[in-house]
Amino acid sequence: MSGDKVLIFDTTLRDGEQSPGAAMSIPQKLEIARQLAVLGVDIIEAGFPISSPAQFEATKLVAEQVKGPTIAALARANANDIEAAGKALAAAKKKRIHTFIATSPIHMKHKLKKEPAQVLKMAVEAIQCCKNFTDDIEFSPEDACRSEIPFLIEVLNAVIEAGATTLNIPDTVGYVLPYEYGQLIAKLKSDVKGIDKCVISTHCHNDLGMAVANSLAGVRNGARQVECTVNGLGERAGNAAMEEVVMAIRTRQDFFGDGGLSTNINTKEIYRTSQLVSQLTGFVIQPNKAIVGANAFAHESGIHVDGILKERSTYEIMTPETIGLGGSRMVLGRHTGRAGFADRCKQLGYKLTKDELEQAYQRFIEIADKKKEVFDEDVAAIVNAEMRVVEQTYTLDYLHVASGTGTLPTASVKIGVKGETKIAVAFGDGPVDAAYEAIRQAMDLRPKLAEYSIRAITAGTEALGEATVRISENGRTFIGRGVSTDIIEASAKA
Ligand SMILES: [Zn+2]
Incomplete structure (x- = not known):
């Protein structure tokens, strides 16, 4: 068992996207998938193709365009789901169908309304159906941790016999504690027939804050795949955080037996991946978050x-x-030329077109004028903010905010809306509120401000501020992001 690999199965695009409010567009998913490939994850779960046309399309595009990792798609244990997954994955060089059915009494009785014997039959038929598309088949007995162990073993015996190659043991509701989860994995490893030919996988949720600890307890007892997400995104309290699992295995090799364990992750890409996912989903990372938090x-x-x-x-x-x-904390400043800036962008991993580079450079010069030292994190923020504007529907031409002790916060704005110019003046409870109110009036919109956060990208009083705004209107949620040395301007841009 010495020097074993633990496979990293990233489900940021599937389970992670099920975080309330974390919906990602198809281009955003592709961008994340490409970065996951650079990071070195072994398997990318790209989506749940039957669930919507957008999920199907995203999975298909990732399968077509992202090289390196195995691309997986989720399917319930029925022919329609499996066929959709198989079709979406058709172009992938390495593909896996991940099929699941619940095995706990509570799920079988209330959700599926099926007897255990029927569930067992459906599981086996699902594996047989998957074989029409790929030999790389993962099976999950949903809510495994609240299932009766003899039945769980019976189902796992049967799916291995039918051809499943990875057995995933989900703690779907984040209920168990590390000792229990480790014991369960050890029991299955010793009692399920043919399990030595399969990879045992963990899929732990964080409802009690145990997702990473449970995953590692599983690894300690023989699991060799961990399902996880970047920054721990996922349903409810989330999944096991990829960066924590990977760094725990790396830092505590001594704990995992002779020769330790390792992953294929290029850990130097962890921070960048974490930032990208945070920026694209609008989920800000708490400062005290392990590994990737600002204070870590x-x-x-x-x-x-x-x-x-x-x-x-x-x-x-x-x-x-x-x-x-x-x-490298090499600092750029206002005397940095285009070549120096382009070189730094390249070093940071950005592939920009000539126009994009010029746009980012102009923004960089503006910021370098206000801020003496421009760090890598600033450059990344500038490029991210400038380049990901899919379509600049609105431009902020002018913003003036007056606030202070004894004055009523007042904002005046001039906004370009598809070529037209609109002007408005408004009061507010504070400067940001006044600016938003003025923008609302100018755009004649009544969106609800669902979430607002500001963070400093780099240290110092002249640091770039990044404002993230989540607004909802008519049931649709939009995420905006703006970067500036002035937080009010950053907020308004967002
Ligand atoms: Zn899950």
Whole structure:
């Protein structure tokens, strides 16, 4: 068992997208999938093709365009679902169908309204159906952790016999604790017939904050695939966070037996991937989030700083460089030319067209004028903000906000709406509120502001601020993002 690999099955695009409010467009999914390939995940679960035409299309495009990882699609245990998954995956070089059916008494009785014998039959038939499309077949007994173990073993025996190659054991509702989950994996590993030929997989939810701990308990007991998502996105409280699982396995190799365990992840891409997913979904990363939070490598107390300066390992179990943070902190400024800026963009992994580069460069010069030092994170924020504007429907031509003690916050705006210019003036509870009110009036819109957050991208009082705004109108949710050295301007742009 020495030196085994743990496969990373990323489900950011499927389970992650089921986070309330995290819906991603098809181009966004493609962009994330490409980055997941660069990151080195083994399997990308691209979607649930039967569930909607957009899901089908996204899965199909990822299967066609993203090279490297195996591309997986989800299907319930019926022929229609499996056929849709098979069709969506047709172009993939390596494809996997992931089919599932619930095996817990509570799900069988209330959700499926089926007897165990029927469920067993459907599971076997589903595997047989998958074989028409691929030999790489994953089976999940949904709600495995609340299933009766003898029945769970019976179903797993039968699906292996039918041809399943990966057995995923989901803690669908995030109910179990690490010790229990580890015991369950150990029991299945010893009692299910033919399981040695299959890969055992974990799929843990974070309802009790145990998703990563449970996944690792599964690995410790023989699981060799972990299903996870970037930043722990996912249904309800989310899935196991990819970056935590990967860094725990890497940092604690000593814990996982002779020779340790490893993954195929290029950890230096972790930070960039995390940022990309956060920016595209509008889900801001909490500062104290393990591995990728802004404070994850920040040392504050005097004793800690002193220790770090003397010997980093006194208070640091991982270095920020391993996750791709702050390796080169070379600073750009207003004297940086186009070539220097282009070179940095390239180093940061951006492939920009000439026009895009010029646009980003203009923005960079504006920012470099206000801010003496421009860091890599700033460059990334500029490029992300400038380049991902799919269609600039509105342009902010002018914004003036007056606020202070004793004055009523007032904003005046001039906005270009598809070639027309609109002007409005409004009061508000605060400067941001006033700016929004003025924009609403100018655009004649009444959207509901669902969520608003501001974060500083880099440190210092002149740092770039990134404002993320989630608005909803007529049941549709829009996410806007703006970057500026002025938070009010950033908010308005968003
Ligand atoms: Zn799930």
